[in-house]
Amino acid sequence: MRPREERLRAGGIEVQAWVGGRGAPLLVLHGAGGNRGWRRWMDLVSERYTVWAPTHPGFGGSGDAEWMEGIDDLARFHLWLIDAAGLGRPHLLGHSIGGWTAAEMAAMSPGAIDRLVLVAPTGLKPEKGEIFDIFYHSPQELRDLTVHDPKTVPEWDELFGTPPTPAELQIAERNREMTARLTWKPYMHNPRLARFLPRVSNPALVVWGRDDRIVPVECGEQYRSALPNARLTVLERCGHLPPIEQPEAFARLVLDFLGGVA
Amino acid sequence: MKLYYFSEMPHHEYPDEEGGKYPSLRLAFPNRFFDRAKAAANYRRYLEEYEFADQVGYDGLMINEHHSTPSCVNVGANMTAAVLARTTSRAKLLLLGNILPIEDNPVRMAEQIAMADLMSGGRVLSGFVRGVGVEQWWANANPVHNRERFEECHDLILKCWTEPGPFRWEGKHYHFRHVNPWCLPLQQPHPPIWIPGTASPETAVWAGQRGYTYVPFLVPFDIARELFEHYRQGAAEVGRTVTPDNLGFLICAVTADTKEKALEAGRHFVWRMGPTLRGPIEWFSPVGMRSRAGNQFALKARPRSLASMSYDELLAEHFIIAGTPDEVAEGFALVQRALGVGHLLLEAQESRMDHPTTMRSIELMGAKVIPAMARL
Numbered sequence: 001m002r003p004r005e006e007r008l009r010a011g012g013i014e015v016q017a018w019v020g021g022r023g024a025p026l027l028v029l030h031g032a033g034g035n036r037g038w039r040r041w042m043d044l045v046s047e048r049y050t051v052w053a054p055t056h057p058g059f060g061g062s063g064d065a066e067w068m069e070g071i072d073d074l075a076r077f078h079l080w081l082i083d084a085a086g087l088g089r090p091h092l093l094g095h096s097i098g099g100w101t102a103a104e105m106a107a108m109s110p111g112a113i114d115r116l117v118l119v120a121p122t123g124l125k126p127e128k129g130e131i132f133d134i135f136y137h138s139p140q141e142l143r144d145l146t147v148h149d150p151k152t153v154p155e156w157d158e159l160f161g162t163p164p165t166p167a168e169l170q171i172a173e174r175n176r177e178m179t180a181r182l183t184w185k186p187y188m189h190n191p192r193l194a195r196f197l198p199r200v201s202n203p204a205l206v207v208w209g210r211d212d213r214i215v216p217v218e219c220g221e222q223y224r225s226a227l228p229n230a231r232l233t234v235l236e237r238c239g240h241l242p243p244i245e246q247p248e249a250f251a252r253l254v255l256d257f258l259g260g261v262a
Numbered sequence: 263m264k265l266y267y268f269s270e271m272p273h274h275e276y277p278d279e280e281g282g283k284y285p286s287l288r289l290a291f292p293n294r295f296f297d298r299a300k301a302a303a304n305y306r307r308y309l310e311e312y313e314f315a316d317q318v319g320y321d322g323l324m325i326n327e328h329h330s331t332p333s334c335v336n337v338g339a340n341m342t343a344a345v346l347a348r349t350t351s352r353a354k355l356l357l358l359g360n361i362l363p364i365e366d367n368p369v370r371m372a373e374q375i376a377m378a379d380l381m382s383g384g385r386v387l388s389g390f391v392r393g394v395g396v397e398q399w400w401a402n403a404n405p406v407h408n409r410e411r412f413e414e415c416h417d418l419i420l421k422c423w424t425e426p427g428p429f430r431w432e433g434k435h436y437h438f439r440h441v442n443p444w445c446l447p448l449q450q451p452h453p454p455i456w457i458p459g460t461a462s463p464e465t466a467v468w469a470g471q472r473g474y475t476y477v478p479f480l481v482p483f484d485i486a487r488e489l490f491e492h493y494r495q496g497a498a499e500v501g502r503t504v505t506p507d508n509l510g511f512l513i514c515a516v517t518a519d520t521k522e523k524a525l526e527a528g529r530h531f532v533w534r535m536g537p538t539l540r541g542p543i544e545w546f547s548p549v550g551m552r553s554r555a556g557n558q559f560a561l562k563a564r565p566r567s568l569a570s571m572s573y574d575e576l577l578a579e580h581f582i583i584a585g586t587p588d589e590v591a592e593g594f595a596l597v598q599r600a601l602g603v604g605h606l607l608l609e610a611q612e613s614r615m616d617h618p619t620t621m622r623s624i625e626l627m628g629a630k631v632i633p634a635m636a637r638l
Binding site (some may be wrong): 173181195 | 399404405406541543545550569
């Protein structure tokens with residue numbers, strides 16, 4: 001299904017979004033790497049759901065939001081965007097910092113969303129490990145650590161196969177800068193979030209890669225136990241990017257969960 | 263032209279091959295290589311050298327501050343200023359400077375600088391710096407706020423010094439409801455403010471608008487001229503006239519009784535240019551710390567990193583000046599003619615440059631070079 005590109009507005013900020021599919025709306029929030037466009041897993045999921053994949057303010061081709069200081073600001077923005085775009089009560093799926101954002105949104109306004117999918121979300125401080133410091137390392141080092149094995153990633157060449165153009169480098173830098181604005185301190189987590197997660201009784205699916213070297217899989221356990229109605233699925237031979245690393249398996253998990261099959 | 267003596271108070275008391283095992287001497291080189299006894303001895307030595315520089319007639323003593331690095335264990339510029347306020351008597355105390363973006367309490371900063379000014383009889387020149395990225399990491403301060411915090415911290419310090427308290431400050435990064443410092447600088451309205459520059463055109467414009475003394479550090483002459491041009495633009499915007507007193511420049515320098523001895527001593531500066539600046543770009547210039555314009559200028563400003571230059575090249579480009587007193591005087595005069603600066607800051611010590619060599623260099627500068635420079 002061919003997606004269309006839209007410009008959405010909320011709070012005086014215009015954001016770029018990919019929209020496609022049919023069925024109930026599914027809002028998809030991307031991670032620190034930015035909006036990677038219409039990916040294979042979205043194609044599969046959009047058979048039954050209308051995927052709305054906006055680019056966060058301050059990222060990619062979306063408007064600036066230099067006043068934002070934390071993921072809670074981004075969460076409020078996306079709650080507003082749900083209203084502004086007329087999405088009703090969408091399912092919500094977020095990856096990495098987008099997952100953290102989704103968790104904050106659910107905690108702020110559980111009635112505003114239907115089902116919740118958190119994919120390797122940051123947001124909680126691991127008890128044993130550490131969330132990898134993405135700003136302390138080069139984008140190159142980070143890319144190599146992000147996935148379990150580049151050779152098994154079907155869309156690797158399409159996503160990373162050619163050296164980035166100057167324009168793409170500028171966007172990558174902008175994405176990093178906005179991520180720093182939102183997540184610098186406390187680094188990649190909200191010490192108070194766990195207190196609010198018990199409010200979220202929405203059915204929730206937490207997905208993690210067993211070999212996630214960015215956000216330890218123990219955080220998946222933390223989310224699962226803090227959310228009253230959540231289950232955790234850990235994918236083997238998978239790193240921090242399940243939707244990209246295992247698009248078919250990931251799409252199947254999401255479809256089954258949203259459809260209430262599992 | 264006025265001369266300033268500067269030591270980074272380095273701690274080069276470890277085997278170089280150990281330092282080479284880590285991605286950088288900053289942040290990553292483990293502090294188990296920190297030698298407490300030698301550090302204690304170093305402070306005694308470095309302070310003595312500063313005190314001697316005051317006695318021989320240096321116009322000023324420059325003090326800086328860095329963290330988490332053996333290249334500079336002067337971890338508190340204001341502490342050093344307090345010591346030198348008591349142990350020196352005539353030279354200006356050039357703090358270059360306090361790292362504003364990582365400071366959480368500008369009111370305390372304003373008080374401490376005022377205290378140093380009072381204790382020194384009004385000798386403080388108060389430099390404010392944005393710091394290198396390493397300091398952002400050390401303080402865990404968000405680099406995207408570096409410039410905003412620099413400016414707001416500066417504004418609050420200035421207000422502390424120039425407007426009667428009590429007052430309230432509700433800014434973006436700083437919030438104080440009852441500001442009324444009972445410690446104000448001796449110099450009125452406040453100590454002169456100095457700003458260093460390496461690559462940021464915005465900083466040069468900002469300093470020019472305010473008439474602050476602006477000092478590029480270790481950049482090629484043509485880059486310094488370009489930065490001064492930005493400074494002049496800023497000054498012109500507000501109708502200020504720029505004089506040599508507004509402009510300075512920093513180089514490394516050492517003198518000795520013979521050219522051979524001076525060149526041997528000057529070789530120690532290569533450590534400062536190379537190994538101490540080695541490290542990932544993410545550590546020295548973390549995301550968002552520089553504007554895009556600043557990033558582009560930085561690329562141009564350092565077409566070749568100092569680390570990639572040989573000792574001979576560093577000498578040829580005047581990053582280092584080493585020679586007999588007559589030769590260094592000639593070199594300094596060349597800098598003065600090239601840049602029109604009124605202040606020349608000499609990084610004049612490097613840890614493995616031994617104490618007698620350092621002291622002799624200070625002595626010869628005082629006897630022969632400083633008087634010659636005063637006539638320029």
